[in-house]
Amino acid sequence: MLQKREIAATQRRMELASRVLQGDTIAAAKLISGIEDEVPSAREEMSYLYPHTGKAYVIGITGSPGAGKSTLTNNLIGFFRAQGMSVGVIAIDPTSAFTGGAILGDRVRMQHHSADKDVFIRSLATRGWVGGLAKATTGAIHVMDALGKDVILVETVGSGQIEIDITRAADTTLLVLTPAAGDAIQMMKAGILEAADIFVINKADKGGADLLKTDLEAMLAMRAQPANGWRPGIVLTEAIYDKGTEELGEEILRHREFLISSGELGRRQRERVKLELMETVEGFLKDFVHEVDKGDYLSRLIDDLTQGKTNPHAAALEIIRRLAKELSRLEDSGKAGRPKA
């Protein structure tokens, strides 16, 4: 009975993944929800999709809250659609509980693309730890990639670790600044300035835009020439009036050309793959420890530690050995791990 249910469940899962590969956005939305909620079956579905990914071009859009990132994203959707490209948008919102209202307003603006079947928009919110959000973002990128989107725009809100993670996942990273005082300083402190491929000065009609541009240029001139030879461009925009969108879009395409011709694109993609691999290894460990935590095993190990019968070094070795054994057992019974394609 249980086995029967298991088979039915597997068929259902594969159906979802197959539908994504046929361009079914409803299946894609369901799968992304599964990743967000850490549904165990979602991992298997992702393994099934994985060989069909790696084709989309990923653009990260980062910057301080209120800089106009959502409006810019909306404009860029229009730009890439006009180029005949299909577009996926992932809007990350780690602070939704606090700023829900304002952000929702911006997001609604994107909805005028929602009738376009070649545009797929999805919001992700933290439901707990930031690490989980980074994982969900990687997953959502893969799903949209497998769905056949040519360009994926990943828009983040706020700053901090999540921004750094996004810039690692993107082929081109935009940093959106405004002439508002302190904006650039905040980003520099967070180490994001270094990671930007293109600088956008939005709200360029506000006083101080030229000054900010001069400052950025001076900073870029001072910093060591990056090994790959790319000189970040600075683009002025007034997103609310759709001004500067064309220039920004062209600059992104120029960066893409550069990445391809210099071989840097392949290097970035490898880095991304490596990062995801390491995150998966860590995820396995966390799952395993969580599982082990339910039984007596970990509790007894901690007893031994508190009584000085063993030490963390030896105990950690034992956990890893047990994990490896557990994994082989699972694999032998065909329940986990084999690549599906």
Next chain:
Amino acid sequence: MLQKREIAATQRRMELASRVLQGDTIAAAKLISGIEDEVPSAREEMSYLYPHTGKAYVIGITGSPGAGKSTLTNNLIGFFRAQGMSVGVIAIDPTSAFTGGAILGDRVRMQHHSADKDVFIRSLATRGWVGGLAKATTGAIHVMDALGKDVILVETVGSGQIEIDITRAADTTLLVLTPAAGDAIQMMKAGILEAADIFVINKADKGGADLLKTDLEAMLAMRAQPANGWRPGIVLTEAIYDKGTEELGEEILRHREFLISSGELGRRQRERVKLELMETVEGFLKDFVHEVDKGDYLSRLIDDLTQGKTNPHAAALEIIRRLAKELSRLEDSGKAGRPKA
């Protein structure tokens, strides 16, 4: 020849650890430096010391920069010495590069205890990642514990993840606030307010101390009664004049009594042991991946991933299996992992 050198090296290491157990502070200082610098042999020495730890009482002292934590720490050294207890002090300074001067001034104040052989003071600074600092702190606590210190004061500067980690490592956590506007709000945002066992309002002679006390009391009344039944006390101090030290010291002892009589002390210590165990497992993985990264192995795995020949799930399984194999091999050859006592 190599074997001979290895034996000599082992003897040298064990000599350091043995000397710590005999109360040798020079050996302790050397061992802590070894942990900080991530010298491979330090891990083995720690395994040797581990069974002799778990006796010291750990007090975390946290709060915003400039709140007077170093002066308070200095006063508390005096309090515990007057009780006939030996004291270890770990001063954590993740921002030393920026605020070196001011902090050094405070630290110098502690030096009037430096002639006292029952007081051992050590500063730790970040030399890279914050995770490394947390690990070094745990190590330094163990060394001072093995050294026979009755009480270990861990003083942190700044806020953020490191503060949270420290509160996890401590038996009693003090949160030092000042009447300065916004102080409490900052701490609340960082989630530190929740973790505090005792609140200290320092610079109580400044205006606003009573208001802050009323606010804190209101906040504590509102929050759910903690499961363990402890009601955090609020102590007013003027650290610079050594005022309120007695009350603060008594409050700490009262908290310790509570932890012992309620059985909460054992629970906290188990949590701490578990945390350290998990960090050790993660450390193994990072070391292993770093090692593997030097050869072809990881590179080929990434090739397979980028070509869609495997998926992160399957590749992660393979890494873990290889790690387990590698560890057994090392263990069989007697080079790693056996508990030394």
